[in-house]
Amino acid sequence: MHHGGFRPTGLDDESWIGKVFLYRPDEAVPLDESGEKMLPLAQFYLPGLPFCSPLLSDTRVLTLFMSRTFPEQFEEMGRNWLIREYGSHERLERREEPVPVPSLKPFPLRAELVGADFPLWDGGVPPELEEEVLRLERAGEIESYYDIISHTYEHKIGGYPSFCQSGVDPGEGFEFVFQLSSDSKVGLNVVGNGSLMLWKHEGTGEWVLYYDFY
Structure with a gap:
């Protein structure tokens, strides 16, 4: 997902970073555990996207809020970050x-x-693929795994997380859903040019937040 070079439509069926403008009648900007208003990080209008996780098949709009001080990695949702579906x-x-x-x-x-x-x-290469890549490297057919793959580091829904350090596994049943990456134009810096990565559990619907940085 990218921004810049085009004007907003002013319609509700538009996704945004750094802004949330759709709420239920009884909702407002959520408060963090210190009683301060959270920052509106993103609003996604999912029917307008070319791809979306099956775990969001019943979701039309998703919004993300976060405390001005980043929550702890894997901190439970609600105290300092919140997703509304x-x-x-x-x-x-x-x-x-x-x-x-x-x-x-x-x-x-x-x-x-x-x-x-x-x-x-x-950050999540299946063992059988890892063995095949190592075989190709030893045989001199490729110099590196990155010669034969591509990876998107920007804001995205779907795909694979853009870890800066060694990857993590949030646990069985969790599927990676989306990420927001550091973005100088928006003014978003995830500690040290990192990314916010979010998973959802296929059974319980629980969300998990993780981030790392350089």
């Missing part, structure tokens, strides 16, 4: 809620379908 049957209001200052610079997002996104070498 809305189905097609829910009535949403368009509102410009006051948010903390300074905040992020908002941009509308435009999605493009990426035909192939592979896991990073130290």
